Amino acid sequence: MKNVVLLGPPGAGKGTVAARLVQEFGLTHVSTGDMLREEVAQATALGQLAHGYMARGELVPDEVILAMVRKRVDARKGILFDGFPRTLAQAQALSQFAPVDVVVFLEVDKDEVVRRLSSRRICENCGAVYNLVTQPPRNEGRCDLCGGKLIQREDDKPEVVARRFDVYLQDSAPLVTYYEESGVLRRVRADRSPEEVFAAVAEVLRR
Ligand code: AMP
Secondary structure, three states, rough: OOEEEEEEEOOOOOOHHHHHHHHHOEEEEEHHHHHHHHHHHHHOHHHHHHHHHHHHHOOOOHHHHHHHHHHHHHHHHHHHHHHEOOHHHHHHHHHHHEEEEEEEEEEEEEHHHHHHOOOOEEOOOOOOOOOOOEEEOOOOEOOOOOEEEEEOOOOHHHHHHHHHHHHHHHHHHHHHHHHHHHHOOEEEOOOOOOOHHHHHHHHHOOO
């Protein structure tokens, strides 16, 4: 099985695609954002350190992220990295402990990202992701999967979204060139429905 990286700006649909890839391709999901939110929710030392950066829409320092990922990832194949790596230093470190076979770059512009994130809601309990416009829950305010309460992530508030996009352009966009140069980058247009995006990503992975 391949090791896959999902790359793209916040709101590109990485988490949504990841959930289906895990189900249909049996990949192991490694989402640094989900891990950090768990640490914050449990008020661990790591969570307390990360929280300020996350609330401001900034990146948590590389050493912290790398220690967290190394602890959870062994050299197995079939890992789906979602939201990691986000800097060149993280990508270089990753190449030392897990080979990256394919990088799927979900392309979407800033206007679409801002629109999507303002209507995104997540389940406070299980982390499932909804969109009030395009993927509403069956019962208002409640998760279809576990009945948990749906909330807006604090970093999905408009002022933080703008900062996250700028951070993406500055720190993470260079990864597109980095992975293009090593020949593993595949581009997928992500300004489409979740079904269409998933189908396109699945095709890339089957090739
Ligand atoms: P995400 O759910 O992937 O959008 O991540 C939410 C927030 O967690 C980001 O805005 C960052 O503050 C932090 N974060 C997640 N992954 C990373 C990473 N690989 N490097 C640095 N910070 C991260």
